[in-house]
Amino acid sequence: MNKVLFFIILVSILFLSAYTDISDGNKLFLSSDYKGAASKYSEIAEKGVEDPVLFYNLATSYLYAGEYGKAVYWYYRTMIIEGALDDTLKNLKMAYRGLEEQGVANSGPDSLIYDFIIRFHHPLIPLIFVILVNILFFILILGKFLPIKTGVKSLLVVLSVIVAVLAVFISARIYFFHFQTRGIVISKSVEVKEGPSDAYKTIFKVDEGSMVNITDRYQDFYQIERSGVKVRGWVSSRDIGILKAGKL
Amino acid sequence: MLRKTGNFLFLVCFLAGISVYADDVTVEATINADEIGLNDTLVYTLSITCGFNAEPSQIKFPDFLGFRKLSQSQSSSMNIVIGGGQTFSKVKNYDIQLSPNKTGVIEIKPATVVIKGKVYQTRPLKVTVLPASKSSSAQKQRQMKNPFRSPFDIDELNLEPKISDDDIILQAVTDKKSVFVGEEIIFSVYLYSAVQIYDIEQFTLPKFENAWTEDIYSPQKFTSEQKRIGQRVYNVYLLKRKAIFLNKAGIYEIEPTSIVLNVVSGFSQKRISRQTQNIKIDVKPLPEKDMPADFPPFNVGDYRISYSLFPERQPMDKPFTLKISVEGTGNINAFSIPKLKDNPELRFYDPVTNSDIQTENRVYKGRKTFEYLVFAKRTGRIQIPSFEISYFRPDTASFEKVLVSGLFIDATEPESQGSIVKRSSETDGADRPASIRFVNVAGKGFSGIGINVFFILSLICPGIYFLIILRDNIKSLVLFLGFDSETARSRRRLRKYLNKMSLDMKKKNVADFSGNLYAAISELIFIRFGINIRGMTRDNLKQALAEKNAGDNLADEIVGLLDTCEMIKYANSAVSESEIESLFKRFRMVMRECGE
Numbered sequence: 001m002n003k004v005l006f007f008i009i010l011v012s013i014l015f016l017s018a019y020t021d022i023s024d025g026n027k028l029f030l031s032s033d034y035k036g037a038a039s040k041y042s043e044i045a046e047k048g049v050e051d052p053v054l055f056y057n058l059a060t061s062y063l064y065a066g067e068y069g070k071a072v073y074w075y076y077r078t079m080i081i082e083g084a085l086d087d088t089l090k091n092l093k094m095a096y097r098g099l100e101e102q103g104v105a106n107s108g109p110d111s112l113i114y115d116f117i118i119r120f121h122h123p124l125i126p127l128i129f130v131i132l133v134n135i136l137f138f139i140l141i142l143g144k145f146l147p148i149k150t151g152v153k154s155l156l157v158v159l160s161v162i163v164a165v166l167a168v169f170i171s172a173r174i175y176f177f178h179f180q181t182r183g184i185v186i187s188k189s190v191e192v193k194e195g196p197s198d199a200y201k202t203i204f205k206v207d208e209g210s211m212v213n214i215t216d217r218y219q220d221f222y223q224i225e226r227s228g229v230k231v232r233g234w235v236s237s238r239d240i241g242i243l244k245a246g247k248l
Numbered sequence: 249m250l251r252k253t254g255n256f257l258f259l260v261c262f263l264a265g266i267s268v269y270a271d272d273v274t275v276e277a278t279i280n281a282d283e284i285g286l287n288d289t290l291v292y293t294l295s296i297t298c299g300f301n302a303e304p305s306q307i308k309f310p311d312f313l314g315f316r317k318l319s320q321s322q323s324s325s326m327n328i329v330i331g332g333g334q335t336f337s338k339v340k341n342y343d344i345q346l347s348p349n350k351t352g353v354i355e356i357k358p359a360t361v362v363i364k365g366k367v368y369q370t371r372p373l374k375v376t377v378l379p380a381s382k383s384s385s386a387q388k389q390r391q392m393k394n395p396f397r398s399p400f401d402i403d404e405l406n407l408e409p410k411i412s413d414d415d416i417i418l419q420a421v422t423d424k425k426s427v428f429v430g431e432e433i434i435f436s437v438y439l440y441s442a443v444q445i446y447d448i449e450q451f452t453l454p455k456f457e458n459a460w461t462e463d464i465y466s467p468q469k470f471t472s473e474q475k476r477i478g479q480r481v482y483n484v485y486l487l488k489r490k491a492i493f494l495n496k497a498g499i500y501e502i503e504p505t506s507i508v509l510n511v512v513s514g515f516s517q518k519r520i521s522r523q524t525q526n527i528k529i530d531v532k533p534l535p536e537k538d539m540p541a542d543f544p545p546f547n548v549g550d551y552r553i554s555y556s557l558f559p560e561r562q563p564m565d566k567p568f569t570l571k572i573s574v575e576g577t578g579n580i581n582a583f584s585i586p587k588l589k590d591n592p593e594l595r596f597y598d599p600v601t602n603s604d605i606q607t608e609n610r611v612y613k614g615r616k617t618f619e620y621l622v623f624a625k626r627t628g629r630i631q632i633p634s635f636e637i638s639y640f641r642p643d644t645a646s647f648e649k650v651l652v653s654g655l656f657i658d659a660t661e662p663e664s665q666g667s668i669v670k671r672s673s674e675t676d677g678a679d680r681p682a683s684i685r686f687v688n689v690a691g692k693g694f695s696g697i698g699i700n701v702f703f704i705l706s707l708i709c710p711g712i713y714f715l716i717i718l719r720d721n722i723k724s725l726v727l728f729l730g731f732d733s734e735t736a737r738s739r740r741r742l743r744k745y746l747n748k749m750s751l752d753m754k755k756k757n758v759a760d761f762s763g764n765l766y767a768a769i770s771e772l773i774f775i776r777f778g779i780n781i782r783g784m785t786r787d788n789l790k791q792a793l794a795e796k797n798a799g800d801n802l803a804d805e806i807v808g809l810l811d812t813c814e815m816i817k818y819a820n821s822a823v824s825e826s827e828i829e830s831l832f833k834r835f836r837m838v839m840r841e842c843g844e
Contacts, residue, residue: 087682137709247696
């Protein structure tokens with residue numbers, strides 16, 4: 001009994017600890033202090049809270065404050081968690097338009113598959129996959145001991161197909177968001193160096209809001225590669241926001 | 249037999265007695281006194297006496313006009329009298345405590361009781377209610393009138409002191425009897441006690457209908473002050489203090505306050521009830537002369553009003569705050585100021601109000617602030633429109649006005665706003681970015697599962713299924729992977745040789761048959777006895793088999809078969825098909841004897 005009580009208390013504490021108040025940031029945003037709001041939201045995000053509302057509000061604060069590169073980055077972070085909702089997509093486009101107005105040529109995400117997965121992802125998809133795959137195998141386990149009727153067999157086929165499609169989608173997501181590191185340039189016109197130091201020669205520049213592949217890291221420098229360019233160089237980690245999902 | 253008959257007769261007589269007296273019903277109403285004071289409590293008792301098996305189906309009490317019902321209680325008892333005839337009856341008593349509302353002679357109408365379809369009525373009762381001051385003398389008179397003194401009446405023997413009306417006094421007072429509509433009246437309830445109070449059982453305040461009330465003093469624990477009134481010293485308790493604001497002109501009557509309390513009387517407690525009289529307040533309307541248009545009816549009191557605007561200069565995307573502060577005595581919570589409306593240059597948000605009520609010195613006063621958030625719609629110097637705040641001062645019977653004017657804001661270009669937002673706000677177009685999501689709590693809702701959790705969850709059932717499949721095919725798998733013992737491999741080879749021997753028999757390939765038979769015998773000996781016959785002589789083999797307790801017959805048969813195989817191989821002797829089959833059968837026999 002005591003163990004059960006302890007478990008309930010532990011779960012409650014863990015559950016409550018996931019709650020973080022973002023009302024201070026909201027108040028600052030409503031009083032038009034967008035930079036102050038972004039700062040408040042950032043403080044919470046730095047604690048490791050992964051919440052789409054927090055990320056979205058942080059992105060919107062940056063958008064309203066005119067910091068479009070950071071807005072793009074946080075909208076991507078929002079979409080990685082919850083997929084592309086209407087308000088997120090609308091504001092992402094606005095952020096890109098803002099960058100264009102500032103003379104920053106940017107074409108948005110440079111990977112079709114990445115873009116597809118991010119736009120059609122929903123946090124419930126992995127959960128549904130888990131449930132379906134368990135149902136599928138549970139039926140198969142039962143089938144080892146009980147005779148399976150023809151109707152159930154066709155259900156098994158349908159389930160297998162759905163599970164397979166979801167598995168492909170989730171595998172692609174795992175590959176792109178967990179095994180491949182991408183980033184968004186969050187500073188204006190970042191110089192890409194030959195080596196991991198500012199002393200190295202500049203080989204090319206990347207624009208604010210651009211998406212890059214991260215191929216290596218050395219101290220405070222990332223080695224990046226722009227798809228299509230196939231030239232690698234080093235940039236300071238301050239200028240890049242990493243797009244990596246902690247959750248499916 | 250006689251004893252049984254006697255018992256039966258006794259029962260018949262007993263039941264007959266009951267049946268005789270069951271219909272004997274008495275309904276009587278009594279009061280504890282014919283004369284009472286206005287502050288006294290009258291106890292009305294309705295007593296119903298009826299047979300054991302009778303029950304009143306309906307009891308209708310009188311309306312008790314001129315009285316207020318304080319409480320009602322019920323008790324029942326049984327009377328059994330045996331001797332000269334059985335009396336077996338049930339008595340039900342209903343006690344109702346009444347408090348008189350007026351003085352004079354009051355008639356209490358009859359009560360009606362229906363028992364077994366028959367209606368019984370009590371006689372009407374009359375009681376004389378004297379003014380409160382005379383009640384104590386009436387009480388004394390009642391005591392004098394009582395010529396009987398029971399030797400068991402402890403009260404009459406004066407073992408307990410009597411609680412007189414003067415010992416406990418409940419008083420409700422107001423600081424004013426004549427007020428304007430909305431003016432503050434302080435209503436207080438005091439309890440004067442010359443005896444020790446045990447507890448307060450019930451304390452009922454008036455309802456104050458059509459009035460705005462605010463609590464000033466509601467003690468959790470009563471404290472008292474000592475006060476001398478005439479020759480007596482009282483402990484005076486302030487039970488309640490309220491600020492009352494009447495919102496309708498005319499005569500307002502505050503209903504009585506009542507209390508039921510237990511006091512210490514000698515060695516026991518005594519339940520005492522007291523009630524105050526009605527208080528009449530003359531409520532005058534506010535003078536119509538000089539009354540501002542749309543005057544808020546509750547802005548009545550003695551107030552000081554101040555206002556401020558801050559900051560004077562800042563970017564237009566940040567709010568300016570117009571703060572109006574009202575301080576003084578009156579119904580501060582209900583004080584209102586005019587609502588500021590948006591204009592082409594300014595946008596006003598509904599004010600945030602804060603009230604700080606102070607009830608120090610048991611007076612209702614405080615401060616109320618109104619904070620308007622003001623946004624400039626353009627840059628530059630903009631004047632806040634003037635407006636008036638008015639209130640009525642009851643002490644001077646005049647309307648006071650405070651003009652809020654001469655306030656300017658200086659709005660500069662917004663600092664922290666992106667061009668997209670700026671442009672969209674200027675054009676007021678639909679292309680404005682979506683705002684933040686108004687959720688106060690982050691971490692709410694389902695935002696995905698961790699990758700490790702995902703893998704664990706997605707492998708639960710597939711893992712179980714895999715284990716079941718593995719269990720079913722473990723032997724095949726072990727054989728397939730070769731993770732088996734030398735004996736198992738030998739047994740597998742034996743099976744292979746047997747298959748080959750069957751094929752050789754069909755093909756009549758005698759040489760191959762004998763070779764396979766030899767190999768099969770070697771494997772069988774290894775499987776069964778763990779003996780490797782390679783390089784062994786026949787004698788050594790026989791000795792080794794004997795050591796393994798193989799039995800002489802089996803050893804001879806094995807050696808015989810081996811010899812036959814060698815003979816076929818080396819001597820190339822012709823062997824017929826039937827002989828091959830015979831050899832095969834002999835080998836199967838050996839196998840069977842070896843348990844394979």
